[in-house]
Structure formats: C-alpha cells, structure tokens
Amino acid sequence: MNQLYIISCSSKGKIADVEKRNYAVKFEQNLNVIVYSHNNASTIIDLIESLKRQExxxxxxxxxxxxxxxxxxxAKLLEILGGARLWRINTDIKPIGKNKSIAWLLERILSSENTNAFIFLNADCIVKPDFLARVNAAIYDNPVLMGEVLPANSELNLMTxxxxxxxxxxxxxxxxxRYYASLGSILDEDVCAIRQDILEKVRFAITDYGFEEYEFSIKLANANIPVSNSYQLYCYKHISESLRSIALSDYKRRYKAFITIKNNFLYLLTNKRSFKAKELILSLTYPSSMLFIILAFFLFNVSFYTNTVFSQVISIKVILLLLLGYACSNLFAMLVSRCSFNEYKNAVFxxxxxxxVFSLSLLQGIRLNMSFKFTLPKKFLINKDFHKQIIDATVSDGKKELPCQLExxxxxxxSQLIFMFNGKKLSSSKQPRVDFAFEEISEKLRAHGFNLKVCINCGYFKLNESIASKLGGEQGYCLFDNIDKGSKAWEYTYIWNACVNIISxxxxxxxLQKLSEIEITKKD
Incomplete structure (x- = not known):
C-alpha cells in the first residue's frame, strides 16, 4: 500500500513538473561545481572541458x-588545463571516499564561498553545455536536488x-x-545539487562509521527539507554492468541501510527526530522485491496445510491478492516512468x-564477512597528515635560483611547512595558519642568505586578514595586474604559487602605496 501511494504521488507530480518546464529564471545564480576524482585522469579532462564550455x-x-x-x-593534467581549483588529499588510508572528501572540503570553503548552490559530480561523467543553466532553473525552487546518471555508450548489454x-x-x-508525498529520500546519487543556505543550516559532516550521505539525508528529513528528483539534473558516463557488479551494488546498499538503522535505532524511540526522519529510517527496512516474492511464496506453501493456525487466519486468496498487488504496483511504476517497449521486455528478464542477483548479493555479504570497507578508524580523524601536498618551488641565493620542494x-x-633541498629538511613549528608557517620558514632562510620565491614573499602580494582567517591563510591577492594594467579585479592566488613577476x-x-594612489586618482 505504501508503494502504491508513493507511485500515485509521483503520477500526480508529473503534472506539476510539466508546469515547471516553461519556467525561466530571471537571473543567473552563483554556482560552485565540486568534482570528486580518484585516479580519473582518463575522464576528468573531458568533464572539466565540458564544464568550461557551459552556456x-x-x-x-x-x-x-x-x-x-x-x-x-x-593533477598535472588539470594544472595544464587550468580553470579549476585543485584540492589534494593525501592520507594513509587511500582513498577516503567521495562523501568524506566532500565533507572535508565543505568544512574549508563553505563559509568563504560567495555562491548560491553547490553541484556535486563524479570525475567519470560528462555534461552537456546547458547543464548549469538547467541546474540554475531547477535549484531556484528546490533546495536539494538529486539527479541521475545516463549511459553515454550507445550499445548496452542486457545487465546494463x-x-x-x-x-x-x-x-x-x-x-x-516521496518528494510529492512530503517524505524524505536518501541522497545517494552520483550527481546532486544543494543550496548553500541548506548546507549552512544542515551540516554535511564526517561520521566515524562512514555513510555521510545517509546521515545527511536523515538530517534533511528532520529539518523538514525536501529532496527532489529533477528531470533537469543529469549527466552521462560509460556504464557497463554485470551480474556480479549489480549484486555487489545491492549488497552495499543493504549494508549501508543496516548500519544506518543500527546507529539511528534509538532515535525511533525518542523525540529527537521528527516524523519524517523516523519514516525515512524505517523506509530503509523495507524488504527488497526478491525478499517480498520469497516471503509470499513461503506463505503460499504454508497455507496449503489446512490444519494449521496460519491457514485459518490467512487464506490463499489473500496471498494471491498480495502478489497481484505487488505486480500491479511494479506495472504502475513503469507506466508512470514512461518506459519503452524494450524496457517492458527487460522487466521480464x-x-x-x-x-x-539476490543469491549473489547474499554470497557477497558472506564472503566479505559483513565488513565491507566503508568505515575508517577513528585515528583517521586526528591524523596529522590528513591533508598533505608537495609543491615544487625555487630558492634564490641572490645569484642563481635553485630547485627545492615544499611539503x-x-x-x-x-599547519606545518617542511622545506626540502638537496636531501635536507627544514621544518616550521606547528602554526594555526599555513601563512604563518611560510613566514617562519622564509625568515629562517633569509637568516642564511636565501629567499624562497613564492607569492607570499612577493612585493605584489597582499594578504587580506579577513580572507586569510577564513581560508586558513592559503590565499591572498596578486596586485600585478592592478599596478601594471590598471585592472580593477582582485586576482586570488595561493601563497605558495610562483611566477616570473615575483619581486622583492x-x-x-x-x-601598496602606489595602488592607493591609483585608486584615489580613479575616484577623482
């Protein structure tokens, strides 16, 4: 009955969707696209190029x-391509996963970004030129959007x-x-969009056991924030499935649901969660289609024994009616989703x-001994090398420039900075901000007659204290274009960057005095 109700709500919602299709947003919002990548060098360039060609x-x-x-x-390919801000994560546990990476990044940029919405993508997909325009229209009325991934390859096998x-x-x-029934949904798709005010209200945080997307979805439901599926939010990628991959995907989904229910079970008995949040937690316990059929056939066989109490309570007709209702609900769902004739044939397969698939999924659980490697040990959260990057730089002795590395x-x-040169290391103390660590190392090098050639040691560089406090001292302004070309734009740059225009x-x-004179002249 619950499934039929949700499908009927979806059917009614299609009418509302038609009315929204002709709606045009009057202005373009500020959007921030976050791309997650783990060894996706073969595909990420195509995605970034498609994002740079947006209408x-x-x-x-x-x-x-x-x-x-x-x-x-x-990293090298993206640095050559340009147009994207890179965030490197280097840890002992590799990789940490998409959702933990997103939570880590949002902690650092959420308060400082001038944006209206964040869009989350995987690096193995590609988008059309009107992707951001469609997101801009959809996110205007819906605070949280969940999209879908469509196959980019034309020839698909049966399992795909x-x-x-x-x-x-x-x-x-x-x-x-579920959206039109005013119920919550799990935000677990590869593409989604969330308004910044929602992320500021409901924190997307790292959890000890993983599954941040499940916990975040429950928080959204608890805050009465709907999750909508949008026909405008989609991307493409090459998809190839097999029986084993589908079974593994089913196992992962069930395991995530099981752990989430276990960690939120006590909330079902208290008032700390709203009705929608409790319903969403309980919805994770709904049996799969195969489990429903197995149970129905089991009851069907038991009901043949007329002398049992069960056969007197539930007749064969009731069980057949349940199976018929299940079949009708699936057929109704396919009608609502406007499936093609080939998709109806695939449904039979x-x-x-x-x-x-169900048997293989159970075998996957047994083989993995119910310990699928999603979770991270607690020591990860206090790992001193949680974010580590090595940068090639140069150091000058006044006569020539010598290559070095900065960790x-x-x-x-x-934050801590380690200067590496000719097999030797010079470390800063632990500083509250990375710019303080750079200043400490720079002072130590100057004491020995060396100058580290990075932006923070350049005369054209300006470090705004309010920006530095928000970004951990990682960025400042390069004033070269303002002085040399009279530009009014403020160009952001990392303090460890370098270019040919570096001066003492x-x-x-x-x-800075010359810049203030230029600004006064322009005002006059």
Missing amino acids: YSQERYSINVILDNCDDNS NLANLRSKIRNKVITHG WLLFMPI IRQNDTH IKTRKHI
Whole structure:
C-alpha cells in the first residue's frame, strides 16, 4: 500500500513538473561545481572541458576538484588545463571516499564561498553545455536536488539495461513520489545539487562509521527539507554492468541501510527526530522485491496445510491478492516512468534474474564477512597528515635560483611547512595558519642568505586578514595586474604559487602605496 501511494504521488507530480518546464529564471545564480576524482585522469579532462564550455556566464560559476589520494597524472593534467581549483588529499588510508572528501572540503570553503548552490559530480561523467543553466532553473525552487546518471555508450548489454531500468524507476518514480508525498529520500546519487543556505543550516559532516550521505539525508528529513528528483539534473558516463557488479551494488546498499538503522535505532524511540526522519529510517527496512516474492511464496506453501493456525487466519486468496498487488504496483511504476517497449521486455528478464542477483548479493555479504570497507578508524580523524601536498618551488641565493620542494601538512587545528633541498629538511613549528608557517620558514632562510620565491614573499602580494582567517591563510591577492594594467579585479592566488613577476618583498610597502594612489586618482 505504501508503494502504491508513493507511485500515485509521483503520477500526480508529473503534472506539476510539466508546469515547471516553461519556467525561466530571471537571473543567473552563483554556482560552485565540486568534482570528486580518484585516479580519473582518463575522464576528468573531458568533464572539466565540458564544464568550461557551459552556456552560462563564467563569472557566475567556479570549479573545485577534489583529488582523493590520486597517484596518476590527474593533477598535472588539470594544472595544464587550468580553470579549476585543485584540492589534494593525501592520507594513509587511500582513498577516503567521495562523501568524506566532500565533507572535508565543505568544512574549508563553505563559509568563504560567495555562491548560491553547490553541484556535486563524479570525475567519470560528462555534461552537456546547458547543464548549469538547467541546474540554475531547477535549484531556484528546490533546495536539494538529486539527479541521475545516463549511459553515454550507445550499445548496452542486457545487465546494463536492467540496472538502468531499476535506476530509472527508483529516481523518476520512488524518489519523485516521496518528494510529492512530503517524505524524505536518501541522497545517494552520483550527481546532486544543494543550496548553500541548506548546507549552512544542515551540516554535511564526517561520521566515524562512514555513510555521510545517509546521515545527511536523515538530517534533511528532520529539518523538514525536501529532496527532489529533477528531470533537469543529469549527466552521462560509460556504464557497463554485470551480474556480479549489480549484486555487489545491492549488497552495499543493504549494508549501508543496516548500519544506518543500527546507529539511528534509538532515535525511533525518542523525540529527537521528527516524523519524517523516523519514516525515512524505517523506509530503509523495507524488504527488497526478491525478499517480498520469497516471503509470499513461503506463505503460499504454508497455507496449503489446512490444519494449521496460519491457514485459518490467512487464506490463499489473500496471498494471491498480495502478489497481484505487488505486480500491479511494479506495472504502475513503469507506466508512470514512461518506459519503452524494450524496457517492458527487460522487466521480464529482470524477474528471471532477480533470484540470481539476490543469491549473489547474499554470497557477497558472506564472503566479505559483513565488513565491507566503508568505515575508517577513528585515528583517521586526528591524523596529522590528513591533508598533505608537495609543491615544487625555487630558492634564490641572490645569484642563481635553485630547485627545492615544499611539503605542506594541514589538519583542522594546525599547519606545518617542511622545506626540502638537496636531501635536507627544514621544518616550521606547528602554526594555526599555513601563512604563518611560510613566514617562519622564509625568515629562517633569509637568516642564511636565501629567499624562497613564492607569492607570499612577493612585493605584489597582499594578504587580506579577513580572507586569510577564513581560508586558513592559503590565499591572498596578486596586485600585478592592478599596478601594471590598471585592472580593477582582485586576482586570488595561493601563497605558495610562483611566477616570473615575483619581486622583492621589500617593495611591498611601495606597491601598496602606489595602488592607493591609483585608486584615489580613479575616484577623482
């Protein structure tokens, strides 16, 4: 009955969707695209290029790329391509996963970003030129959007078609119906969009046991914030499924649901969660289609024994009616999702493959001994090398420039810089901000007659204290274009960057004075 109600709500919601299709937003919002990548060098360039070719004002969106323990050449390719801000994560546990990476990044940029909404993508997908324009229209009325991934390859095998059919019904009917039924949904798709004010209200935080997307979805339901499935939010990627991959995906989903229920079970008995949040937690216990059929057939066989109490309570007709209702609900769902004739044929194949997939899924659980490697040990949260990156730089002795390396170590409480040259290391103390660590190392090098050639030691560089306090001292302004070209724009740069225009830090006072004179002249 619950499923039929949700499907009927989805059917009614289709009418409202038609009315929204002709709605045009009067202005472009500021959008921030966050791309998660782990060794996706072969695909991420295509995605970034497709994002740079958007039919959307370039000053209205930015691109952030999370490189989660990448050991391929993704970083070098992206640095050459440009147009994206890179965030490197290097930890002992590799990789830490998409949701933990997103939570880590949001902790650092949420309060300082001038944006209206965040869009989350995987690096193995690609988008059309009107992607951001569609998101801009959809996010205007819906605070949290969940999209879907469509196959980019034209020729699909049978198992891929079956997986796509299940995904289509789950997104376009179940999630869509739950939205119009004013119920919560799990935000577990590869593409989604969330308004900044929502992320400021409901924190997307790292959890000890993982599954941040499940916990965040429960928090959204508790705050009465709906999760909508949007026909405008979609991307493409090459998909190839097999029986084993579908079974493994089913096992992961069930295991996530089991752990989430276990960790939130006590909330079902208290008033700390709203009705919607409790319903969403309970919805994770709904049996799968195969389990429902197995149970129905079991009851059907038991009911043949006329002398039992069960046969007197429930007749065969009632069980057949339940099975018929289940079949009708699935048929209704396919009608609502507007399935093609081939998809109806695939549904018949899915009925045949369901027992195999269900059995393989159980075997996966037994083989993995119910310990699928999603969780991280608690020591990860206090790992001093949680965020570490190595940068190539140069140091000058006044006569020539010599190559060196800088290792930046950061966590939530302190930053540290290690200067490496000719096999020797010079470390800073643990500082509250990374710019303080750079200043300490720079002073130590100057005492020995060396100058570290990075932006923070350049006369054209200006470090705004309010910005530095928000970004941990990582960024400042480069004033070269303001002085040399009379530009009015403030160009952000990392303090460890370098270019051919670097001049002595002793000229900084003169540069700032000249900049103020230019601004006064322009006002006059």
